Amino acid sequence: MTTPAATGAAPAPTGAGASPPPGAGRRPNRHALRRPPVGTLVLGVLAVVGLALLVLPLVALLAATPWADMVDLVADPAVVGAMRLSLVTAGCTTAVCLVVGVPLAWVLARDDLPGGWLVRSLVTVPLVLPPVVGGVALLLLLGRRGLLGSRLDTWFGVTVPFTSVAVVLAQVFVALPFLVLTVEGALRGADRRRALVAETLGATPAYVLRRVTLPAVAPGIAAGAALCFTRALGEFGATVTFAGNFPGTTRTVPLAVYLAMDTAPEQAVAMSVLLLVVSVAVLVAMRGRWVGGLPGRGRTRRGDR
Amino acid sequence: MTLDAHVVVERGTFSLDVRLTIPTGGVLAVMGPNGSGKTTLLEALTGITPLTAGHVHLDGAVLDDTTTGTTVPPRDRRLGVALQDGLLFGHLSARENVAFGPRAQGTRAREARTAADALLTELGLAAHARARSDRLSGGQAQRVAIARALAVHPRALLLDEPFGALDVETRSLARDVVRRHVARGLPTLLVTHDLRDALDLADELLVLEDGRAAQRGTPQAVADDPATTYAARVAAAVA
Structure with a gap:
């Protein structure tokens, strides 16, 4: 149907586009096919350099790994202790972040929040702040002479710094923004009209959150929790400043790695590989759930027309 | 149970100003071109969209009254609402x-x-x-x-194009179900694009254009004597 009518009706525009002055317009085209323009080439090279910057260090790490002694190195009580501490504290951190972070994200996602931009800025600051500074700040708040710490000490005899609790607090400080911002994004993406429907059906805001909104954003929450956990697992600066470096109570794997670099480099490498494996495993597991998490798919199929 | 409302909603350059009364067990069909305010009207009755002015009374109870500042939140209105696209x-x-x-x-x-x-x-x-x-x-x-x-x-039904995606058979089944429930005394507002829905179910048809009632009457009367180009086109589609 297109052939006779279309060519008959509009010969001028199609003709002009398809056959330019013979030779003149064609050569650059063929040229473009054979060799990409310089700009594209430069972009490609820069992209490869970028990827290399990310991947090559890890390649070097894996190349230096003493695979044969791996089991012995990792089974060392000091390593096992640090790993257990890391997993437990990062787990606690993720739990704390979920409990307080999801409500915070929910508040941030509301458009009617007065001064919402300010709250969002405050949430974002720890994200851009050097973790060491976070550690110093925590110390000034909760240290023995700190703003709150002095009260805690005189009233309850509680000292937070240099305990496992301090490790968790340091990790929460750096990891919470990741969770809050991820979940906030998911909440904003969730279809608000479904929440309105739920309201017309007699649901209170809390009920809507529990049975409509949260299930819809579950994949986003899972992604936020994964980011939060891996970030907590790798925390170094705030931890070493605020919680110190005591075996068993505050020496998490990153701290142990740093220490071992001087004394037992092989062990440092082994622990690094261990961290790499755990972190990647978390991301892969969460990603699998994300992709298989379906609500997103169903949501876009209908309702978004 | 009677639904009585004067709905005024102003949003930017768009303004909606409609009065309606739906008696017990009565069905008011609302038709109109896209952007005429059908959905806004329905959503204003649910309480999702706040009124700029006017009132919504259901069986004497006040759901909205802008002169006194009364507004009952959507969850306490006990209305049967089906918004466009289902939104399950x-x-x-x-x-x-x-x-x-x-x-x-x-x-x-x-x-x-x-x-x-x-x-x-x-x-x-x-x-x-x-x-x-x-x-x-x-x-x-x-x-x-x-x-x-x-x-x-529900104490009233508000349905926004509830039959749009249905084939002939399920459409008549769904209409029958709605008819049965309406018969229990529910005032019903039915937004539709199909005059057949109105002819089949409604006692009154409101043709909405640019946020104003362009024509009212029984669906048959509107079909027989359409007052606007839009109404004429809709009538021609089923003739």
Whole structure:
């Protein structure tokens, strides 16, 4: 149907586009096919350099790994202790972040929040702040002479710094923004009209959150929790400043790695590989759930027309 | 039970100003071109869209009155609402979608599910009660949305193009179900694009254009003597 009518009706525009002055317009085209323009080439090279910057260090790490002694190195009580501490504290951190972070994200996602931009800025600051500074700040708040710490000490005899609790607090400080911002994004993406429907059906805001909104954003929450956990697992600066470096109570794997670099480099490498494996495993597991998490798919199929 | 309203909504350059009264068991069909304010009118009655001025009275009770500043939140209005596109809760089964309203209002889960199954059966969806609602076809989803609106034992029905995605057969089935529930005394507002829905179900037809009532009358009267180009085109489509 297109052939006779279309060519008959509009010969001028199609003709002009398809056959330019013979030779003149064609050569650059063929040229473009054979060799990409310089700009594209430069972009490609820069992209490869970028990827290399990310991947090559890890390649070097894996190349230096003493695979044969791996089991012995990792089974060392000091390593096992640090790993257990890391997993437990990062787990606690993720739990704390979920409990307080999801409500915070929910508040941030509301458009009617007065001064919402300010709250969002405050949430974002720890994200851009050097973790060491976070550690110093925590110390000034909760240290023995700190703003709150002095009260805690005189009233309850509680000292937070240099305990496992301090490790968790340091990790929460750096990891919470990741969770809050991820979940906030998911909440904003969730279809608000479904929440309105739920309201017309007699649901209170809390009920809507529990049975409509949260299930819809579950994949986003899972992604936020994964980011939060891996970030907590790798925390170094705030931890070493605020919680110190005591075996068993505050020496998490990153701290142990740093220490071992001087004394037992092989062990440092082994622990690094261990961290790499755990972190990647978390991301892969969460990603699998994300992709298989379906609500997103169903949501876009209908309702978004 | 009578629904009586004067709805004024102003949003930017768009303004809606309509008066309507729907008696017990009466159906008011609202038709109009896209952007004429049909959905805004319906959503204003649900309380989702706040009134700029006017009132909404249901059986003497005040749901909205801008002169006194009264407004009952959507969740306390007990209206049966089906918004455009169904908007089911995709992660829940068809049954849980229908049981959602009663459960949100404290009915026990088992009781709510039994009632939901009965409604789904009525709408020819018994086989799909357990299906995740985001796996349903457009027509099935639309019927679930109708069932969900009916399940809350509403005091009035507000349906926004509830039959749009239905084929001829399920359409007449769904109309019959709505008719049965209306007959129990529910004032009903039915937004539709199809004059046949109005002719079949409605006692009165309101043609809405640019936020104003361009014509009112029985659906047959409007079909016989359309007052606007839009109404004439709609009438011609079923003639």
